Amino acid sequence: MSGTILETRGLTKAFGGLVALNDVDISVEAGKITAIIGPNGAGKTTFFNTIAGAYRPTSGDIIFNGETMKRTPWYAKAIPPRLRQKIFAERLQQYIPAHRRTTLGIARTFQNVLLFGSMTALENIMAGQHPRSRYGFFSAALKLPRARREEERISLNAMKYLNMVGLGTYAGQNALSLPLGQQKLLAIARALATEPQLLLLDEPGAGLNTLEKRELSELIHRIKELGTSIILVEHDMPLVMGIAEWIIVLDSGRKIAEGTASQIQKDERVIAAYLGEETD
Amino acid sequence: MKKGEAWASPFLSESDFLSCSMSADQFLQYLLAGLSQGSVYALVGLGFTIIYAVTRIINFAQGEFVMLGGMLSFTLGVSAGLPLAVAAILSIVITAIIGAIMYLLAIRTAKRASVISLIIITIGASIFIRGIAGTKEMWGVDAVRPLPFTGSESIGILGAYIQPQVLWVIGAAVLVTVLLQLFLTRTVVGKALKACAVNPQAAVLVGINIKTMALIAFILAAALGGIGGVVMAPWTMMSYHSGFMIGLKGFVAASIGGFKSPIATVIGGILIGVVENMVVGINYGPFTSQYMDVWGLVVLLAILLIRSGRLASEEA
């Protein structure tokens, strides 16, 4: 598949006075591995959270698969558009909440892994299957055949993803009892279990040793083979340069450059940005 | 309501007189009543605030500290006949010691206990204290009333009247708040407490012993409760089970103040007090003395929800 999977238009996020994202326009090509880099405080994670729906954009639009994430609530619809724009600007604007975006096909991992401590590795992934399974309290309460079938399917799929990240043998272990490296893989598997078209990886490499990093990049490639587009935020330059087919550079909330690894490495603004970081 | 026969629930019940009109001095009277009750709530609420800020525990035994203060001041002041000042100070000190004991025996020994089980521990402690106080070996079940500090000749203010004891209560509330504020901002220990409140991890990093701080917090809270009990007992009277209701009100006051600063708590307490008494003043429809407590709580809920709304708006 090809074409753009994710697009942002004038995406802006301000916390009180501090503007973390300032009118960012990007477009991510489907089926590619895109990396977002930038010095600390460039707004990478904010950008992530905004796309994933954890933050509400101050203004701007996010388009996923050609579908906008904007929603106009009924009470806003009541007011004529021009008037609304005049009075409230973007304030009445609502955006699809995070969990709906996951159902649409955006999955993410977290910098601080955030696995579910009260569950085993397998259960964590089964939980990931949530948006791809359909049965509720009622059929669960009465153990209807439907519930049984679904459970079967869920656990099989879960096992599949667990094997994919090579943790099949730890299925029964408590998620938090695993070492950090494997926890990170597990988190990725959990995200994969939601069967996303776009996978957001927040610093997958952080805290891994070189060996684990190699495994990681292999895994990421394998995920790409499945036809899942990937955006990752990463500090580790070698890793990024190794796997990213397209790189977007953010600095203090603005997009300052984008291109292939080689292009980025030559770009003065990027170098300036990073040097600037080193000097102070 | 008549039992037995068919039953209708009139929200505008018998107590529905169209006497909404409130004369100026009546208004003042309600205001004063609210103010004085409010400062009682505030005094109790301060204890909650300190402990919560430092330990993130809601100490359900706070009301019992108040009760202890009041009962002790009666035993020492009236039964044992000690001079008033001595009795007052002694009962505050004893209450503070009990607070310390409670922390050391019940709270600190509970390692790796979740917040909720810590709450249960404080509930257990309060049941324990109340139970002991209620036995006929201790104070029994009758309410007691220590002697007022300065007579019981009521004082007139622009057509409204209050007992002199109420002035003591309000005074104590003000004084305690000011001292507490100074303590927290000026002294080293106070600053350390504040640090724990703001960010425990950081506090630990800069070498503050969080356990000692928690102990201090409990002692302070117990002492505050004691003070509250001592000053309010001559006015409101005390019995072994006064603690629970007073505690609840103080709790509300503290949480309206957001468990943050002493001043916020005092404002919260007075707000509740005034609302409740104004409701009595309106005395129409659902705004009657039957529902004074409800309206206090409604205010609380409103404030909580507004706060949460502000939080939620930050997120999606």
Next chain:
Amino acid sequence: MQKYLKHSLALILVVALIAISGINCGPEEQQEPEKETYKVGALFSTTGAASNLGVPEKNTVQMMVDEINAAGGVNGHPLQVIIYDDETNSDRCATMANRLIEQDQVLAIVGPTTSGNSLSILDIVTTAKIPLVSCAASIQIVTPVAERYWIFKTPQADKEAVAETYAYLQDEGYSKIAIITATSGFGAGGRDILLADAAAYGLTIVDDQVFDEGDTSMQSQLTHIKGTDAEAVVCWSTDKEGAMVARDMSTLNMEIPLFCSHGIANRAFIDQAGEAANGVIFPAGKLLFVDEVPDTDPQKDTLVSYRDSYEALYGAGTVNTFGGHAYDALSMVVMALEDLEEGLSLAESRAAIRDSLEQITNFAGTGGVFTMSPTDHLGMQPGSLAMIEIVDGEWTWLQ
């Protein structure tokens, strides 16, 4: 291992709890006398909101049991009263009632202390067919008698107390009154009757305020009353709140007189209200002014003996009418036990006791003179109450 050991405490705790509750010690197995013990149950609110009523009742019963057994018991049968605390809580009360009936197999039950709790066990005792002599005020407890076959009670009904007060107010020529009542069962019960009966005595209620137990001040309610043209305040509550009303009234310099319920017939009220207690008028049984009761009065002897023995045991000035209610209740049960013939089954003796309770005539108790009948399970003769005014800290009878 170590933590397992600690965890095993849990197991052991549970095992121990079950084991302990399994083994039958406690009251059931004292040394067996030649004649089998008469077991009577009692439910009093010795803790919780009504504990200041329940405790004197409990004291009274314990005192009486000792006296009776010291005097050789009931027809040679030792008397045992199993007292449970209902914590002023109705489902607790129901549990304890069932316990008395099913486990302790008592012949009759005395109490509960409060109207709410008494009402809560009516169905239980009725289905279990066991006589109950309640110590609570509400008239609901014994009416309609048809449905209350097994239920009796000793205290004056609220209705009579209200009637007494209203009659007095009428005689004194009051016409506009304000009422302030507690939200407790006692207060609310009184409030209903006060509201209902006022008109009959040519009284109009110009203000109606309530307060909770545990309220720290009644000033606002009273301020509102002060704003009306009420000529007198009637307060229906127990001693603590009553005292606060009295004190807040004097604080607000309210000139109009305060009338209270028999719920304040308790020395504690005077201690708590202090100066403000003076001038308070309320209806109560004669127990409070025994010495002023003329010797011709049938109750005189009972009153004197009860007061003396109670105060001998629990200290001077401690006697109050609530203990008196328990005294009357248990005395009636004992009277019934006395003409209980030997060798009846439990159910039979329960029925027999009920019948003889219903036949009690002219029993002079502390609360009044009782004559039970199939149509009246309170059976208190009029004139059992008198209006009392507190004059410099002493109860004085307003003849």
Next chain:
Amino acid sequence: MLARLISKWPYLIMAVLLIVLILLPFDWFPGKYTTLMIFIGISTMVTVGLCLLMGYTGQVSLGQAAFFGCGAYISGVFSKYYSVNPWLAMLIAAAVTGVFAYVIGYPILRLRGNYLALATLAIGVIVWIILRNEGPGGPDGFSGIPALSIGGFAFDTSFKRYFLVWGFCLATLFISQNIVRSRSGRALRAIHGSEAAAESIGINVAQFKVKIFVLSAVYASLAGSLFAHHLRHISPQTFDAMASVKLVVMAVIGGLASVWGAIFGAGTTRLLSDEILVRYHVLSGWDIPIYGLILVLVMIFMPQGLFVALRSASYWLRYNWRELPSITKGIYERKVLRLRSGGVQS
């Protein structure tokens, strides 16, 4: 041989408990605990809801007695004053309470931790005051609530009601168990683990919180209705703030980690307050402080609650069952002594 029995003991215990449960109310069975057990069953139903809410979803509720009370009052009032069939009244009560919980749930459950606890507490008190002022009989409550009956068969004795209540109770437990082990159950635990992460895997956190809140409310309501039709009298003070606190205590004592903890929690607490402390009822009121003390001790030594402690105790037991008798004996004797030392029964 014995060793193998011991190793299977959890199942044995289960079976034994079940048999005891069935035989308990019969007259020839030692000890008369029917009434006590009925109350335990009712409390358990409410506690299960709390376990789901607090243990699995991590949402504290200090207002559960309000739902309990709504159930009791609505079904009581309808069946007595409007002579609706008690079963129907029960359903109405459950429905109304559910809707009520749903309506308050959406705003309230946005609060976190202690503030949620506080808000629910406030709601509880408000409901309680309204029941007290507007409910029939005011603070005295009202009696004469009809008993439940199927066709001609009326549940008019404790003996019959025992089976009714425990039928309901066990049903609740099994339903909850199924839910916990289902997709929804995982979602709940996910929310407990991290709301952000839960959102990130497509769980509608707000909605799930409300759902479980409603479920627990409905449990409480049903329990309340059973309570009303069992006691045939209800009064507000059964549903006050302290009652809510006691329910939470039951949940925590039992252990929030499992729905079965509910039985242990309700059982131990009730057994303690209604049976043992009563039997060893000492000088007036001394049982109350003892209750408080035990509460504190359990929480200090078994913060996970009895059930978890018992489970790990059972593992311990498998390996050390030989030493057990001596240890138990020692502690048991000490316990008896402590409880006896109170004094004479009044």
